[in-house]
Amino acid sequence: MTVPPSEHATATSGAIPPPGCPAHTATGTDGATRLYGAAAETDPMGLYEKLRAAHGPVAPVLLDGDVRAWLVLGYLENRDVASRPTQFSRDPRVWHGWKSGEIDPATSPLVPMIGWRPDCVCADGEEHQRLRGAVTAGLSQFDHRGIRRDITRFAHQLIDTFCESGEAELVARFTEHLPMLTLTHLLGASEESGPKLVHAARDLFKATETSLASNAYVLESLERLVVAKRSRPGHDIASALMAHPANLTDEEVQHHLRLILLAGYETTANLMSNVLRMVVTDPRFRGSLAGGQMTLPEAVEQVLWDEPPLMVCPSRWANGDTTLGGQEIKAGDMLLLGLAAGNVDQAIRPDPSTPVHHNRAHLSFSAGTHECPGQDIARIIADTGIDILLTRLPDIALAVPEESLTWRSSTWARHLTELPVKFDPRSPKADEVQAPLPAPPTQSGAMPAAPARPVAAPEPEGRTSDGRPAPRASWWRRVGRRLRRR
DSSP states (O other), X not given: OBOOOGGGSOTTOSSSOOTTSGGGSOBSTTSBEESSSHHHHHOHXXXXXXXXXXXXXXXXXXXXXXXXXXXXXXXXXXXXXHTOTTTEESOGGGOTHHHHTSOOTTTOTTHHHHSBOSSGGGOOHXXXXXXXXXXXXXXXXXXXXXXXXXXXXXXXXXXXXXXXXXXXEHIIIIITHHHHHHHHHHHTOOGGGHHHHHHHHHHHTTOSTTHHHHHHHHHHHHHHHHHHHHHSOOSSHHHXXXXXXXXXXXXXXXXXHHHHHHHHHHHXXXXXXXXXXXXXXXXXXXXXXXXXXXXXXXXXXXXXXXXXXXXXXEEEEESXXXXXXXXXXXXXXXXXXXHHHHHTOTTTOSSTTSOOTTOOOOSTTOOGGGSOTTHHHHHHHHHHHHHHHHHHOTTOEESSOGGGOOEEEOSSOEEEOOOEEEOXXXXXXXXXXXXXXXXXXXXXXXXXXXXXXXOOOOOOTTBOTTSOBOTTOHHHHHHHHHHHHO
């Protein structure tokens, strides 16, 4: 990770943080609160509400190593920060903490998350547009029907490994595995490299003593991938980034692959786990699905409101002195977007029990010019994978008491550790699922050719031949009938 040179420091840099910075606030109930440790790990949402009650929509907090920052808790304040790049930069070299001695770049586990990198997340203005344009083009080259076919194939293969047993632990066997297979495929990496690569990527979010080593492993693996794709490009994101007119360097390609891997895997795996937990633990949630009051894509949006897969987004840095949520923000201060806290802000959700599944105005994919460009792919993975699982195992039920479920939390995210379920054993059927079609050839000066229609193959129950849910998907009716029979 690159340490910012001194010329990028602001005028307020120095041995002592500037007046008004949260570093001057005493640690304690009325001062900066640790955003790590027991309270943050066991009840992060409760911690956010305590901070909101004590400080309002913006609160002083401490990151690992007691690094000072502001946590933005209000919905409107989050959108304000995300939508004003000239006031709140994404370039971490603005932060005064690099020169104040508040962090050791060589050892701090925060560096993989807040250090500068040559990617679009750490850029503003024209440079951000150049880099983001390449990423957007790399992601949009994939036909959504083709992505669904791949997800369908992977999902059936995974379900076949446990469907005959009548029981499974879905986090390890499904919700973490399916995004891994899909993303490594889209990036252009081999399926064999996936498990270790995404394990290291997830470790970055934990901010532990192994985070720096995990970050190094991810970068080394992606550097090898870039070298391989330079000599033998394919129909994948790595090759698309290299071929884009923005002329990304190999280092820029490498870091954008890292960005897509980290953001895409973490959010999608957590989202799938959270949706399936609601299905097997909340009768009203499941009943709304079974009764047709809520579609599966709408169920995903409801969970994105209530349990964002990324709870805190690092980071923004103030380009100058300003006021936000009643707090005096000084030039060079670090701000964190509190996505989970903003989504439950009473200013926009006075009654959190009111369904909002029809509304995509949540903060779960951030907002403004840096809103996640890969969110549609995350939704496709979640929608398709969960639909296939519930279609094949409509009687799925939690196999342990709900109160025994546990989570692993970090400053940035909260992960369900296990989701044991039971169901009636069923036979494998992956051999009935058609293989994905090859990508259509690129035709110079003409519209891309539509892929040839495949020879009809036996369709998974309740799905069309291209892997999409069939109209008026039968799973909801079957679950409804089962619930009525009980």
